[in-house]
Amino acid sequence: MSRFNVKKVAVLGAGVMGAQIAAHLVNVKVPVILFDLPAKEGSKSAIAEKAIANLKKLKPSPIGVAEDADLIQPANYEEHLKLLKGCDLIIEAIAERMDWKLDLYTKIAPFVAKHALVASNTSGLSITKLSEALPEAIKPRFCGIHFFNPPRYMPLVELINTPTTNPEVLDQLEAFVTSGLGKGVVRAKDTPNFIANRIGIAGMLTTMKEVENFGLTFDVVDDLTGKKLGRASSGTFRTADVVGLDTMAHVIKTLQDTLSAETDPFYDSFGTPPVLKKLLELGNLGQKTKAGFYKKVGRDILQFELDSEDYIPGGQKADEVYARMLKKPAAERLKLLRNAEGAPGQFLWAILRNSFHYAAVHLEAIADSARDVDQAMRWGFGMKQGPFELWQEAGWLDVAKMIQEDIDAGKALSKAPLPKWVFEGPVAAAGGVHTGEGSWSPALGKFVARRVLPVYERQLFPEKLLGETSLPDWKTAGTTVFESKALRTWTLDGEILIASIKNKMHAISPEVMEGLVEAVDTAEQDFQGMVIWSGDAPFSVGADLEATMPAFLVGGADAIDSIESELQAMMMRIRYAQVPVVAAIHGMALGGGCELAVYSARRVAHMESYIGLVEVGVGLVPGAGGLTYIARRAAENMASSTSKDVLPFLTEGFTAAAMAKVGTSAIESRKLGFLLDSDIIVPHKDEVLFVAINEAKAMATGGWRAPIKRSFPVAGRSGTATIKAQLVNMRDGGFISAFDFKIAAMIAEVVCGGEVDAGSLVTEEYLLAMERKVFCHLIGQPKTHERILGMLNTGKPVRN
DSSP states (O other), X not given: OOOOOOSOEEEEOOSHHHHHHHHHHHHTTOOEEEXXXXXXXXXXXXXXXXXXXXXXXXXXXXXXXXXXXXXXXXXXXXXXGGGXXXXXXXXXXXXXXXXXHHHHHHHHGGGSOTTOEEEEOOSSSOHHHHHTTSXXXXXXXXXXXXXXXXXXXXXXXXXXXXXXXXXXXXXHHHHIIIIITXXXXXXXXXXXXXXXXXXXXXXXXXXXXXXXXXXXXXXXXXXXXXXXXXXXXXXXXXXXXXXXXXXXXXXXXXXXXXXXXXXXXXXXXXXXXXXXXXXXXXXXXBGGGTBSSEEXXXXXXXXXXXXXXXXXXXXXXXXXXXXXXXXXXXXXXXXXXXXXXXXHHHXXXXXXXXXXXXXXXXXXXXXXXXXXHHHHHHHHXXXXXXXHHHHHHTTHHHHHHHHXXXXXXXXXXXXXXXXXXXXXSHHHHHTSSBOSSOEEETTTTEEEXXXXXXXXXXXXXXXXXXXXXXXXXXXXXXXXXXXXXXEEEEESSSSEEEEEEOSGGGOBOHHHHHHHHHHHHHHHHHOSEEEEOOSSSOSBOOBOHHHHHHHHHHHHHHHHHHHHHHHHHHHHHHHTOSXXXXXXXXXXXXXXXXXXXXXXXXXXXEEEEEEEOOGGGGTOOOOSSHHHHHHHHHXXXXXXXXXXXXXXXXXXXXXXXXXXXXXXXXXXXXXXXXXXXXXXXXXXXXXXXXXXXXXXXXXXXXXXXXXXXXXXXXXXXXXXHHHHHHHHHHHHTTSSOHHHHHHHHHHHHHHTTSSSOTTOEEOHHHHHHHHHHHHHHHTTSHXXXXXXHHHHHHSSOOOO
């Protein structure tokens, strides 16, 4: 079979998942047609059209920028089935009814192109049974493709083959889903609810059962089972509300209908919890109906109470002693929880024990290896560690004995013993299921290595599980050129120098500044180019405020002026470096981090990159060249048009800086001007470094030269006056505070070039000096100090 080239995709079903899958395809520039039933009134494609319009309203947004929803082509099964002939991939995402799906397959079969792949996004129905409705010619090109909600943000996609699926088809689809869509692929066996939902929903059900046993409230449980436990911040019940209680009920029903006490020893725990039954009866389906386990009334979050069948005040937290327990090393943590006297501690041990127990008992039936289970739970349920990872970290045999003791004592939810491989043989000898050799496969009776496909060569440092010691660590990989506490410069190939910031949140401290300037010097002397990248997000949250404030207290504004001068000099050194400097961005690039990105020669950004100048939030203005960049880009954009007025081209940049706008995706960051059309957006975070290195090499090979310094026109005093007039209206209307007005007015003065005529030519150095002066003035203001301290103490902006 030739290379699988996805030129167009059809998504069948414009429900919650179908529409959002279509949205994500648009995010990664794949043309998509969204099908649904013909409407009875108006446009025959009205159902799909309404779903597309609704995408613009959803939060968090399923699409990079709202207007891109219009790129999705609406269609219906009555008029447009012929359009399927032009599609390379058809994803079915209609309601979870076997009979409906089979009927649809019969309808579309005559219109499926000979090369096209067909895949079902079912969350748990048998893929093999679904394939039976397809002609023999399509069966080898059919499989399951299970996205997780919301598809843009959740990394997991499970691929499920049938006995007739061509293995090459699965390899090609895995390559497209990984690199093209930016997802983490796990191959699951065709068992009820596959891997993540089988483990995850069973875990939620057993958690709800233990909640009843220990008499805890939803808010306390979510406090315990969120970030403190290393899981998604939404915890248990809030996650259920986000997923949708009807969706959850369906997945539970699949477990109930397709499993039995004979096939699953935990089956007695799969009864629909009474509270869930009642919420379904009331039509309270979670986030989609604005009421589920929780309900927001004004600013208050209420929680459902089964006894009264009404909502009562929530927001209670667990005792801080349990948070302290959860911060202990894994081995100590589990022992403390198991021996805790309070109900919350015993509850936490019970749900962890249940997850270990369930995963071990079912591993062989549902997955090829323990790696698939742990990756599925990381990527599909937002866990920092999968169940086997945590178990292994805490001491494999010690935890196994504790679990088996609870089983024998009747404390576990099932009497099923742990499998023999837990206590005997290679796993026991290795101290866990993940090793440098691979991860444990009970079916094969050995550790198996990761799948080798060409697409994974693009992941130089793939996300690794605890115990996978054979995978490289970006913190020590390659050849180190220079290393300090704040920065490491290193190379993988001797051609491109990589600079990795080591500070917390990759903040830019004086030591980082010094190191980056030295890195540019080294790159110019010994390398073809340079990439600024760190293996963990964020890219950088900007200047190190904690390091800056003591300098101000000791040396006043002069000390800050010196630091800002160095920071600006570093940015200019990077901009005019004699080798291409590429910023490889993943996560937040805020304030100085944004400036570091825009002063690089090129940017390679992960789709989920959030870029912006946020200094207003701490009572400051961008001081490392951000405002100079906005003014220069406005002049450059004007020069490529027929206009002679720079002010209209300044509006977007000024607003972004004055309102501290942050792009909620790399696509929106481009719209705000922080990424250019020449920059590259990469769907998969683990491919960013690979693409950045190759981009730097291509730029060097293509004879890249640094830009020549030149003057450029500014909007002048008349531009400042126009902007200030609008700010006055906002201030007087109560939309911004007096201090916000002051900062925004100063930003206007800098980006417009100060007291000069419109169209006057200025240099970067001239604007940088203005930036620095304003920055140093503001850092001495009491209201700025309030904002800085508020941010350092709470992580949230103070509006004063």
